[in-house]
Amino acid sequence: xxxxxxxxxxxxxxxxxxxxxxxxxxxxxxxxxxxxxxxxxxxxxxxxxxxxxxxxxxxxxxxxxxxxxxxxxxxxxxxxxxxxxxxxxxxxxxxxxxxxxxxxxxxxxxxxxxxxxxxxxxxxxxxxxxxxxxxxxxxxxxxxxxxxxxxxxxxxxxxxxxxxxxxxxxxxxxxxxxxxxxxxxxxxxxxxxxxxxxxxxxxxxxxxxxxxxxxxxxxxxxxxxxxxxxxxxxxxxxxxxxxxxxxxxxxxxxxxxxxxxxxxxxxxxxxxxxxxxxxxxxxxxxxxxxxxxxxxxxxxxxxxxxxxxxxxxxxxxxxxxxxxxxxxxxxxxxxxxxxxxxxxxxxxxxxxxxxxxxxxxxxxxxxxxxxxxxxxxxxxxxxxxxxxxxxxxxxxxxxxxxxxxxxxxxxxxxxxxxxxxxxxxxxxxxxxxxxxxxxxxxxxxxxxxxxxxxxx
Numbered sequence: 001x002x003x004x005x006x007x008x009x010x011x012x013x014x015x016x017x018x019x020x021x022x023x024x025x026x027x028x029x030x031x032x033x034x035x036x037x038x039x040x041x042x043x044x045x046x047x048x049x050x051x052x053x054x055x056x057x058x059x060x061x062x063x064x065x066x067x068x069x070x071x072x073x074x075x076x077x078x079x080x081x082x083x084x085x086x087x088x089x090x091x092x093x094x095x096x097x098x099x100x101x102x103x104x105x106x107x108x109x110x111x112x113x114x115x116x117x118x119x120x121x122x123x124x125x126x127x128x129x130x131x132x133x134x135x136x137x138x139x140x141x142x143x144x145x146x147x148x149x150x151x152x153x154x155x156x157x158x159x160x161x162x163x164x165x166x167x168x169x170x171x172x173x174x175x176x177x178x179x180x181x182x183x184x185x186x187x188x189x190x191x192x193x194x195x196x197x198x199x200x201x202x203x204x205x206x207x208x209x210x211x212x213x214x215x216x217x218x219x220x221x222x223x224x225x226x227x228x229x230x231x232x233x234x235x236x237x238x239x240x241x242x243x244x245x246x247x248x249x250x251x252x253x254x255x256x257x258x259x260x261x262x263x264x265x266x267x268x269x270x271x272x273x274x275x276x277x278x279x280x281x282x283x284x285x286x287x288x289x290x291x292x293x294x295x296x297x298x299x300x301x302x303x304x305x306x307x308x309x310x311x312x313x314x315x316x317x318x319x320x321x322x323x324x325x326x327x328x329x330x331x332x333x334x335x336x337x338x339x340x341x342x343x344x345x346x347x348x349x350x351x352x353x354x355x356x357x358x359x360x361x362x363x364x365x366x367x368x369x370x371x372x373x374x375x376x377x378x379x380x381x382x383x384x385x386x387x388x389x390x391x392x393x394x395x396x397x398x399x400x401x402x403x404x405x406x407x408x409x410x411x412x413x414x415x416x417x418x419x420x421x422x423x424x425x426x427x428x429x430x431x432x433x434x435x436x437x438x439x440x441x442x443x444x445x446x447x448x449x450x451x452x453x454x455x456x
Contacts, residue, residue: 004090006038006111007092008096009081009084009094010023011044011084011097011098014046015098030104042081042084044074051070077185078177078181090167093164096161101207101208102123102160119198120165120197120200122155122163122199122201122202143222146229153190158186159185160204161185173192177191179228183232194236283356285310285355291312291355292314293314293358295317297324298328299329302314302328302329303332306337312329313354315340316341346375352382353381359376365420366420373430385454386454389444389450390420390421393422427449436456437454438453
């Protein structure tokens with residue numbers, strides 16, 4: 001635990017007209033509440049005298065823990081707040097807008113909320129009716145309605161510039177956020193809500209500060225926010241898909257392997273068996289060669305390589321799959337194969353080790369195939385052969401890639417949703433981008449590419 005109760009971050013954007021008065025009000029409230037605090041002023045490349053005023057405030061208050069961060073270029077609201085949070089040392093870290101439209105008098109109760117076990121305490125702005133704030137009111141309410149509808153989060157106000165966090169809990173999240181502008185507030189609250197953080201929304205009176213010079217362009221900024229909201233929604237869907245696929249390979253891979261073992265679906269069994277026969281003809285290994293099967297699954301391709309007297313390393317993300325694979329390969333002798341449980345994007349294998357690399361049905365479910373291809377190249381010897389498969393972008397079974405088709409894949413075929421599908425040109429570009437030499441590419445059943453390449 002730190003001996004500093006509160007680190008208060010104050011982002012500044014051309015605030016010379018209000019900065020000094022607001023800072024004095026904040027000092028008065030924090031001192032009266034006897035909170036052990038530090039304040040971090042973050043100036044985001046102001047063009048007025050904001051920096052000079054910050055320097056003067058700090059020099060005039062040597063008894064207080066006051067610090068400054070000056071950006072040499074505009075980083076945006078999110079960038080300013082994030083920099084302040086990462087520099088903070090307090091157990092509670094918060095930020096407030098220096099215009100004090102949500103007043104500093106609320107700070108002590110927010111700090112206490114976090115100290116009592118809340119992960120995040122945020123202001124829920126209550127607007128006092130005034131003609132000057134009418135447009136702001138409807139814009140705010142309209143935006144949060146969109147946030148609730150599109151992101152499926154049950155919060156009343158994600159945008160208030162008055163948020164306090166458990167520093168230890170929020171830091172890992174802040175470090176990984178991508179937004180640096182005003183949308184940062186939406187991103188951090190959505191991510192926190194979806195991760196199950198304990199959030200307390202506290203009603204606070206919102207009063208317009210007549211001295212503040214607003215830079216908001218209602219139409220332009222509303223359009224920009226809406227675009228970012230849609231983009232972020234797409235990102236969340238992608239993350240949900242990644243979680244679903246990762247969970248499948250950890251918890252349900254036996255559904256996949258049963259296609260080989262039980263053959264309860266004749267079409268899928270026929271497809272997989274014909275693919276096995278076709279790729280087996282491409283596997284050119286001799287006795288004593290070292291081969292690796294990445295995403296080995298139930299071990300069908302590792303078995304083929306063992307039958308041809310190669311020493312095989314079988315790699316899979318799923319422990320359950322490796323148990324199935326181990327039983328299948330056991331008759332060939334434990335000394336002739338090894339099993340490794342790991343992520344294909346970070347394999348604990350030596351560089352330039354293998355004479356042949358086979359990866360069938362893996363890249364379908366990988367989000368960043370370039371990273372995985374980089375690992376393939378690293379572990380393969382120069383001039384060694386790589387045999388990989390990637391789903392074909394145009395397929396007669398495209399309906400299985402739709403939202404409804406995903407349900408069919410899971411419930412009828414026992415398969416997770418696909419992440420990667422590529423056209424022929426995209427395959428060529430991807431293989432070239434990985435600094436691999438494309439030897440041959442052929443479609444299989446009009447739904448998959450079988451690719452042969454080599455390390456150069």
